[in-house]
Amino acid sequence: MISSIQEPNALRKRLQAFYRADEKSHVRYLVEKSELSADSKNIIYNIAKQIVEKIRGNKLGIIDSFIQQYSLSNDEGVALMCLAESLLRIPDDYTIDELIKDKIANQEWNKHLGRSSSLFVNASTWSLIIGSSILRDNEGDSKFYYAISKLLKNLGEPIIRKAVKQAMSILGKHFIVGETIAKALESVKSDDYSKYLCSFDMLGESACKVEDAEEYFNLYMHAIKAIGEAADINDCFKSQGVSIKLSSLHSRYEFSQFGNIAEELRAKLLELCHEAKKYNISLCIDAEESERLEMSLVLFEQLRLDDSLSKWEGLGLAVQAYQKRALSVLDFVEDVAIRSKHKIMVRLVKGAYWDSEIKRTQEFGLNDYSVFTRKSYTDVSYLACAQKLLSKPNSFYPCFGTHNAYTFATIIELADKNHPGFEFQRLHGMGKSLYDYAISELATSINCRIYAPVGKHSDLLPYLIRRLLENGAN
Structure with a gap:
């Protein structure tokens, strides 16, 4: 017992x-x-410096580059992670579309444009900028532009929904063996x-x-x-x-x-x-x-x-x-x-x-x-x-x-x-x-x-x- x-x-x-x-x-x-001697501290510093200098010369993978750019230390990274955490648990398309709109339409994606050395990350940022423009409500525009915007939004939501789901799948393959x-x-x-x-x-x-x-x-x-x-x-x-x-x-x-x-x-x-x-x-x-x-x-x-x-x-x-x-x-x-x-x-x-x-x-x-x-x-x-x-x-x-x-x-x-x-x-x-x-x-x-x-x-x-x-x- x-x-x-x-x-x-x-x-x-x-x-x-x-x-x-x-x-x-x-x-x-x-x-x-746990106090270390001065000699030990010096040896540790030199080994760590050698490692960092070596791996900094390596090119980051696609997922690593994306996570580095959109980390949890910025609002856009938090928004993407909240979206990812919730997306796969929502059963209906309407709620998914509303969630994507809430997390993507109101973020400042422009400030990330060109900030990464990765072509994939920069292309993703462009996609997020375009997606947020399509999803954003534009009632202040003229009736003509508002109608065009609403049409693009209706046409674009299924595509954006599918793209976001595919992105989550790619993320999963990177972190799940x-x-x-x-x-x-x-x-x-x-x-x-x-x-x-x-x-x-x-x-x-x-x-x-x-x-x-x-x-x-x-x-x-x-x-x-x-x-x-x-x-x-x-x-x-x-x-x-x-x-x-x-x-x-x-x-x-x-x-x-x-x-x-x-x-x-x-x-x-x-x-x-x-x-x-x-x-x-x-x-x-x-x-x-x-x-x-x-x-x-x-x-x-x-x-x-x-x-x-x-x-x-x-x-x-x-x-x-x-x-x-x-x-x-x-x-x-x-x-x-x-x-x-x-x-x-x-x-x-x-x-x-x-x-x-x-x-x-x-x-x-x-x-x-x-x-x-x-x-x-x-x-x-x-x-x-x-x-x-x-x-x-x-x-x-x-x-x-x-x-x-x-x-x-x-x-x-x-x-x-x-x-x-x-x-x-x-x-x-x-x-x-x-x-x-x-x-x-x-x-x-x-x-x-x-x-x-x-x-x-x-x-x-x-x-x-x-x-x-x-x-x-x-």
Whole structure:
């Protein structure tokens, strides 16, 4: 039986104390623990500079150029992302046309014209300018011009609607490795993936009802079997793996209900782990919102200490550095590793739910946030966590998720040359130039794994918006 979440041990009590700790004092504590020497800082700077100068000379791909021009830091980029997020969920043409009109007709597309070196991006900007002109209401014009404008609008709306849908499809293909696990596994056989491993993630948000949870469970089980049957190496650290979200496996995965659903959720997870163990592939429990962290740790501990999973080191956990509890989470995981006598895969990321964490704290009127409010503070936390992971090679197999050249350079400098093994990770569709160069020239003996989403294009946008916000803010 799982003991009540209200009965924490000493390590969980320490972890709870940092939940909404005073930010400045906690950052001072982290700075003291992670201070680097002047020589190390100089080496890191030079490595990062070398990487940036090298990849700046590479020509950006079409999608990268478009996202760079229309980022979430400008109104036009936000409008396009809102349009994309909503478009695939609207069933009727009239509402789609009204949404497109609302998001495209009233933006200042002209200021982006000629600002990109990409012919595709500039052509897209021209299309948006023309589209906004067609869609804009022109009641102030003469009756003749107003009639012509209305005719063009009526004729143009179906074309614009189709073009926008096609654009969303192109975007999906860039960030999704395949619509099914079979297609995804076929895709990663190409030369583009020859130097990479993958951790496949089944796209989708939290389960809303029992049927959703059952569908996700079956998707995970099918994916594990397909990945395992395709594996050509018996090593969980060097083969493809899968990532799972606990919120997708139960519709009531929330703090107030944990005592009621914990055993049911544990049984589902244990079944998935048994299947992953059979093929000796990795299974990583993804990080989610901060109020779900402690529940995931309770379940993780129970799974790792389960005798039926002994002699399998593929069970992993994602840790978010933007949470004030990140370093304490690693203390907890290290204790589990020692007691279970297993090395644990830990995926260290900066965090993808920052906006919602901030808003939720403000809604509840709480004094302190569960996450750091500045990028530099998150960077310090990431550094402290990285040092902890690398200093305990018997307890951790570190997986460093980053698209930041300076962070990459820091890990290279921190890692002991005789370290038994760690890996870098990047998101599918992001950071390719950095890692293509880095693992070919700077870290030829270090594995890199792609976090590879699998699913329908209609499930892409909530995931993509989180990732763009994460990479923009962190």
